Amino acid sequence: MGYDVTRFQGEVDEDLLCPICSGVLEEPVQAPHCEHAFCNACITQWFSQQQICPVDRTVVTLAHLRPVPRIMRNMLSKLQITCENSVFGCKAVLRLDQLQSHLKDCEHNPKRPVLCEEGCGLEMPKDELLNHNCIKHLRTMVQQQSTKIGELERTAAEHKHQLAEQKRDIQLLKAYMRAIRSANPNLQNLEETIEYNEILEWVNSxxxxxxxxxxxxxxxxxxxxxxxxxxxxxxxxxxxxxxxxxxxxxxxxxxxxxxxxxxxxxxxxxxxxxxxxxxxxxxxxxxxxxxxxxxxxxxxxxxxxxxxxxxxxxxxxxxxxxxxxxxxxxxxxxxxxxxxxxxxxxxxxxxxxxxxxxxxxxxxxxxxxxxxxxxxxxxxxxxx
Structure with missing residues (x-):
């Protein structure tokens, strides 16, 4: 959806308005032949219903869309817009291309991440700080950690059981090899090599x-x-x-x-x-x-x-x-x-x-x- 026209200082050229939402173009794209420009979100939603241009009704698909020319992007970036947190007290007026960086640091942004200073240190949106309860959060964190520890313990027990089974399998294989060696003495070197490698690995550890x-x-x-x-x-x-x-x-x-x-x-x-x-x-x-x-x-x-x-x-x-x-x-x-x-x-x-x-x-x-x-x-x- 485009930017509200009332947020901009002065008049905005009609070519910079989206034909679908009537707002100033946000992330603009255009059709390849008619070159009509739209907000990316608006035209994507439009194409979910019909594959035609909203202006001249020519056939267009999402794959045909391309970025608008640089001159149009430059015109958009120079527009002066008020901060969307103006209702919370922000008086800033800035270029459109600087809006996103400003919103990240705007002290009036209700969604700006802040840290709880009451002891738990949780990072949360500013507008959620008033209803935040440290004890409740820490209790939830302890429960989550306990659940995770339980899962790790179960995983460790499963791995230990699998390891024990593998060791038993190895012992059976060794017994099988000894039985084969008794019938074929030429296999003696193979068993000695396996035992040698096990002992060598243990000593080096x-x-x-x-x-x-x-x-x-x-x-x-x-x-x-x-x-x-x-x-x-x-x-x-x-x-x-x-x-x-x-x-x-x-x-x-x-x-x-x-x-x-x-x-x-x-x-x-x-x-x-x-x-x-x-x-x-x-x-x-x-x-x-x-x-x-x-x-x-x-x-x-x-x-x-x-x-x-x-x-x-x-x-x-x-x-x-x-x-x-x-x-x-x-x-x-x-x-x-x-x-x-x-x-x-x-x-x-x-x-x-x-x-x-x-x-x-x-x-x-x-x-x-x-x-x-x-x-x-x-x-x-x-x-x-």
Whole structure:
């Protein structure tokens, strides 16, 4: 629909008026042959009823319409028009081609977006601000968010169910492949390649870790701790084909030769910091893969890897026992007392800060124990 003629300053040329609405042309277009000009909205509505020119009744379709000449557009743009918000108090008179930009910023525009200053910060049209209720809006927003969270939770549950089904399918496929391999040994390399890729992907997904507290590791984990470690391994994406092997090798009875006895651990204690380790998410535990620790020597690594779980509580208890022994023998326990107080104040494990002389005493008294779980050999590299 065109602009109301009464809004313009001075007389408006008849050629700039729409024959359908009798208003000043808005978004004008013209017929190709007769060159009659119309508002785009007016002629579109006209053609929905009949495909002829409203002036001379010649056949015209919507596809035949084209923009009006530039001279007509220039004449329209120079017309002086009042703001459509004049009824709300706006006194502006401006060129027609500046009207749209003015309306966006007109302070009298009842539809101009404004922000609620009462606390909720909602953006709304100015004329809706008087009836706005922040509490009602926030309640609606909370309900919408709760609905969205519920939908996301349902989607996550569906994805989790689908993932579990896919894992079961993979296990069935592996069992099927093993059955085929038993009949055809040539397929053995295919299964090994698949398992290798799974293990490689898992190892590369773990974050690097630098362990400096090898003296506080658990050497004989009980069933509860083994279950915790097993769950952590599964949650981290460890392939199920090696999880049971890892847990079986958590006990010191399965450690490598260089760590099998107290004497060998005491001899090799200076090499512990040279291990390249990866952190198991969510637990104070690391995995040490043989492929990343070839520099340690065959007697210090276990094919294909190790997992170590620290116990700062045990270290704290033994610090107290050592402190009591020092006091009974009349030795100066001040250094031990400082470390113990530091642990109690900060909750940190003082074994990080122990001097070499005290670490040697801990190892000599079977205080430094390292828990290892067998991993899987993956030829990869990692940053220590």
């Amino acid at each position: 773990l974050q690097p870790a630098r362990v400096t507290r090898w003296g506080g590791m658990i050497s004989t984990p009980d069933a509860v701790l083994q279950a915790v470690i097993k769950r952590s391994l599964i949650d981290s994406g460890c392939p199920m084909s090696i999880v049971n092997d890892l847990i079986e090798n958590a006990h010191e009875r399965n450690w490598p030769h260089g760590l099998a006895t107290l004497e060998t651990r005491q001899m090799n204690r200076r090499y512990y910091e040279n291990y390249v380790a990866k952190r198991i998410p969510g637990k104070q535990a690391v995995v040490v893969m043989a492929c990343e620790n070839q520099h340690m020597g065959e007697d210090m690594i276990l094919e294909p890897g190790l997992v170590q779980k620290e116990s700062s509580t045990r270290c704290s208890k033994r610090l107290r026992e050592r402190l009591e022994e020092e006091e009974e023998t009349g030795s100066d326990p001040s250094r031990l007392r400082e470390r113990l107080e530091e642990e109690e104040e900060t909750g940190s494990d003082p074994s990080v800060h122990l001097k070499p002389w005290f670490m040697q005493n801990l190892i000599a008294q079977n205080e430094a124990s390292i828990a290892f779980i067998c991993g899987t050999h993956v030829p990869c590299t990692s940053e220590s």
